[in-house]
Amino acid sequence: MNQYISITGATGFVGKNLVSYLNSENILTHSVSRAELARIISFENSETIIHLAGKAHDLKKTSNADEYYQVNFELTKKLYDAFLRSDAKKFIFVSSVKAAADVVEDILDEHTKPNPQTHYGKSKLMAEEYIQNQPLPIGKSFYILRPCMIHGPGNKGNLNLLYQFVKKGIPYPLAAFQNKRSFLSVDNLCFLIKAIITDNNVPSGIYNVADDQPLSTTMVVNVLARSMGKKPSFWNISKSLINKVARIGNLLRLPINTERLNKLTENYVVSNFKIKQALGVTLPLSAEEGLVKTANSFAHSKKK
Numbered sequence: 678m679n680q681y682i683s684i685t686g687a688t689g690f691v692g693k694n695l696v697s698y699l700n701s702e703n704i705l706t707h708s709v710s711r712a713e714l715a716r717i718i719s720f721e722n723s724e725t726i727i728h729l730a731g732k733a734h735d736l737k738k739t740s741n742a743d744e745y746y747q748v749n750f751e752l753t754k755k756l757y758d759a760f761l762r763s764d765a766k767k768f769i770f771v772s773s774v775k776a777a778a779d780v781v782e783d784i785l786d787e788h789t790k791p792n793p794q795t796h797y798g799k800s801k802l803m804a805e806e807y808i809q810n811q812p813l814p815i816g817k818s819f820y821i822l823r824p825c826m827i828h829g830p831g832n833k834g835n836l837n838l839l840y841q842f843v844k845k846g847i848p849y850p851l852a853a854f855q856n857k858r859s860f861l862s863v864d865n866l867c868f869l870i871k872a873i874i875t876d877n878n879v880p881s882g883i884y885n886v887a888d889d890q891p892l893s894t895t896m897v898v899n900v901l902a903r904s905m906g907k908k909p910s911f912w913n914i915s916k917s918l919i920n921k922v923a924r925i926g927n928l929l930r931l932p933i934n935t936e937r938l939n940k941l942t943e944n945y946v947v948s949n950f951k952i953k954q955a956l957g958v959t960l961p962l963s964a965e966e967g968l969v970k971t972a973n974s975f976a977h978s979k980k981k
Contacts, residue, residue, distance in 0.1 A: 680722050681705035682874065683765075685714065685756065686729030690831045691771065691863060695727070698867035704874065714752065720763040725874050727769045728756050732797070742796040749800035754807050757819075761811060768819045769873060770808060774885060774947055776801035776823060786948040787883050805883065813881065820873050822866075824886040825947045826940075828967070829863030830974035835940055838932075839894075840901050840975045843909065849898045851919060852911035854942035856894060859887040859949075862967025865960045872956045879955050887947035888964040894941050900965050904972035 682699060686692045687708035696706050707723070709730075720726060732748040753770060760768045775798035777791045793799045805821050813819065828836045842849055865888055873879055892900075895911065902909035919938065926934035953960070962970070 680724040681707045682725045682727060683707045683709050683720055683723040684727045684729060685709045686731065689729060690829075690833075691827060691866065692729050693831060694829055694863045695729070695867050695870060698864075699871060699874075702871055704871070714756075718756065718759040720759055720765050723763060723765040725767040725769065726756065726760050726763075726765050727771070727870065728753060729771050731771075731801075745796040745800040746803070749797070750803040750807070753804035757808050757811065761814065761817070766817055767874065768808070768817070769870060770804065770819065770821050772801045772805055772821050772823050773798065774823045774825045774945075776805055780943070781945045781947070784946045784948050785885065787885055787951050809883075818879070818881040820879070820881065821883045822870075822886050822952075823883060823947075824861050824866055825859045825945065827861045827863055827866060828971045830971070832863070832971060832974075835937065836897070836901075836968075836971060837975060839898060839941075840972060843898060843901045843907060844905060846907070846910065848910040848912040849895065850912040850914050851938075851942055852895055852913050853916050853919070854894065856942050856944050857891040858894070858943065858945040859891045859947040860897075860964055860967070861887050862962045862964070862970065864962050864967060864970065868961050869952060869956065869958070872958055876956060884952040884955065885947050885949060886952060887949045888962070888967060889949065889960055890964040891946045892964055892968075897968060900968045901972050904969045905976065 682704055684692060684696060684706055687696050687706070696708065699706050709718070714730070730748070730752065732745050757768060774785060775795065776793055777789050778785055779794045779798060791802050793802050808819050808821060826834070828834065839849070866886060869886060898909050898911070923933055923935045923938040925931065
């Protein structure tokens, strides 16, 4: 019987893109259902297990803290134990840069001592540490991937919010904030995961995943505007006023709050040097090319 790649969370944003990408590369995949996750899993005929399923960071802060630990830690623990018992050779856990740091002063690399501040980040770190602390049988390997903000077709996050601003001709009101942050095109993530699947010489460990070039949010607005053939418009509103509005947003549950403001304006630069060196690859898309592809997908989805 043919071996295949088992994927949890295959119906999510990253999962849908990854399954499509791997299938286009003639790699057989099996989507692990929620019913299968509820049972004891054998992973029979699985060559590689890719664990995408998880509880995402809730910006509205309505989630029960225990949910993060049940899904992001306990489920990962269960799956990794099943992997160790199985004949599968590789376990790829898609964690998050938030397992390492919520705030980045310089450049985040794999040597940064983890210090997550949220239940999301802490639960991801617990899963990472569990994987690293288990004896690894000969012939098996694990890869803990820490992606930064992922975007692409089907994504409904902050980039979509920015896209709607630009599309409606609303001036971007945060131009006073000059920041640099890393993004990750889902195409580049899929490319790197496929490279790990097919390369048997990559050492087990933690790998940050990001596009090559960090971008400021104003640069992102520029790219989105160009993709629509529009001229971007900016407001230089004072930072102090914007911060006051965000604090009011915390109380009134407005679209702009302190956490969303931080996501749009913070510095968060992630190094991808380790994973590119380990795989010996060049990413297929630049940061700008990935953003244009995402913007085009927003435009296409609105026409449907």
